[in-house]
Amino acid sequence: MQEGKLLTFVQKLTQLLETHPSEKIIFSQGKKLLEELIAVDDWLPEALSKSHPDYYQQYLLYADPMNRFSVVSFVWGPNQKTPVHNHTVWGMIGQLRGQECGTNYYQQQDGSYQAGESSICHPGQVETVSPNTHDIHAVVNNSSDKTSISIHVYGGNIGRIERAVFDIKTGQQKQFISGYANAFTPNLWHTGT
Amino acid sequence: MQEGKLLTFVQKLTQLLETHPSEKIIFSQGKKLLEELIAVDDWLPEALSKSHPDYYQQYLLYADPMNRFSVVSFVWGPNQKTPVHNHTVWGMIGQLRGQECGTNYYQQQDGSYQAGESSICHPGQVETVSPNTHDIHAVVNNSSDKTSISIHVYGGNIGRIERAVFDIKTGQQKQFISGYANAFTPNLWHTGT
Ligand SMILES: [Fe+3]
Numbered sequence: 001m002q003e004g005k006l007l008t009f010v011q012k013l014t015q016l017l018e019t020h021p022s023e024k025i026i027f028s029q030g031k032k033l034l035e036e037l038i039a040v041d042d043w044l045p046e047a048l049s050k051s052h053p054d055y056y057q058q059y060l061l062y063a064d065p066m067n068r069f070s071v072v073s074f075v076w077g078p079n080q081k082t083p084v085h086n087h088t089v090w091g092m093i094g095q096l097r098g099q100e101c102g103t104n105y106y107q108q109q110d111g112s113y114q115a116g117e118s119s120i121c122h123p124g125q126v127e128t129v130s131p132n133t134h135d136i137h138a139v140v141n142n143s144s145d146k147t148s149i150s151i152h153v154y155g156g157n158i159g160r161i162e163r164a165v166f167d168i169k170t171g172q173q174k175q176f177i178s179g180y181a182n183a184f185t186p187n188l189w190h191t192g193t
Numbered sequence: 194m195q196e197g198k199l200l201t202f203v204q205k206l207t208q209l210l211e212t213h214p215s216e217k218i219i220f221s222q223g224k225k226l227l228e229e230l231i232a233v234d235d236w237l238p239e240a241l242s243k244s245h246p247d248y249y250q251q252y253l254l255y256a257d258p259m260n261r262f263s264v265v266s267f268v269w270g271p272n273q274k275t276p277v278h279n280h281t282v283w284g285m286i287g288q289l290r291g292q293e294c295g296t297n298y299y300q301q302q303d304g305s306y307q308a309g310e311s312s313i314c315h316p317g318q319v320e321t322v323s324p325n326t327h328d329i330h331a332v333v334n335n336s337s338d339k340t341s342i343s344i345h346v347y348g349g350n351i352g353r354i355e356r357a358v359f360d361i362k363t364g365q366q367k368q369f370i371s372g373y374a375n376a377f378t379p380n381l382w383h384t385g386t
Pocket residue numbers: 085086087137139
């Protein structure tokens with residue numbers, strides 16, 4: 001029985017994290033696994049790929065019960081964007097559909113945040129975030145007429161983690177917990193119709 | 194944030210199985226966890242509690258990605274029953290709703306199978322099966338007008354395991370793989386509506 005791509009990814013990442021790898025290894029070996037997952041856009045269930053007219057959606061695809069990692073489908077309608085925010089855990093962002101522009105932000109002497117490098121992610125590409133190096137960013141769907149979808153993998157249960165959005169002028173933080181939009185996740189062992 | 198009952202069960206059973214416990218410990222400590230899960234019938238999503246007019250349903254609630262265990266909602270319409278079958282892994286059957294009658298079968302000298310002890314399970318009660326002692330049985334919803342639901346926990350991914358049904362007269366086995374009826378499992382971290 002050939003396993004589904006998402007199950008294969010979850011199994012291989014679980015095995016990798018069992019070895020307590022460094023972030024460097026996660027961002028090389030784990031990144032390769034994510035690249036395989038997003039190489040062909042033929043596996044995401046339709047219910048977990050729907051955009052919302054008013055804000056981007058976060059659908060949990062899988063979470064490790066011991067909170068070692070989570071896999072989330074982020075869906076942006078045309079031009080939808082995030083506020084400037086952090087993650088507090090390592091993250092990998094794999095573009096599945098459409099294109100997104102991510103911009104990192106860095107705090108200045110006066111407490112404000114300044115935009116640093118931006119990069120546009122095309123399908124098949126993976127970006128990273130990390131509290132050790134570059135954890136604060138904003139993401140926007142770079143298209144004015146198409147939905148974009150990226151598959152995010154984090155070193156924790158991202159929908160349950162208390163993290164922050166930033167007022168870039170004042171540097172003020174506001175804590176938030178994102179939650180998830182979906183009450184049901186894919187059955188990784190379902191076959192047939 | 195108070196975790197849901199199913200998440201709490203999954204986390205505690207994962208932790209227990211990490212210690213590579215004996216079957217005796219699984220059937221004591223693991224059984225206690227299952228008893229807590231089924232003590233109050235207020236948590237099973239409606240989509241995973243629906244009976245089918247023609248045959249009993251098996252809805253996956255959670256499976257360990259490394260196939261150490263699975264949690265399944267079995268739903269029987271009035272008087273629906275299983276054939277005589279085995280499991281090949283340890284199992285615990287917790288009655289959530291209605292009542293089911295389980296009967297163990299034992300192979301005789303001539304190859305046929307003979308019914309042994311029967312027991313009726315009421316809500317809150319947990320029965321076990323094991324290839325080491327009593328793996329072959331049949332289960333029937335003991336009511337002619339009510340649905341019954343039991344929450345099964347197995348030491349493997351039960352919907353993917355090749356196992357057998359038995360012709361009790363001839364002793365002949367027929368291999369089968371049950372699969373699951375549902376394409377989506379509960380998001381254990383979903384909150385709100
Ligand atoms: Fe982000």
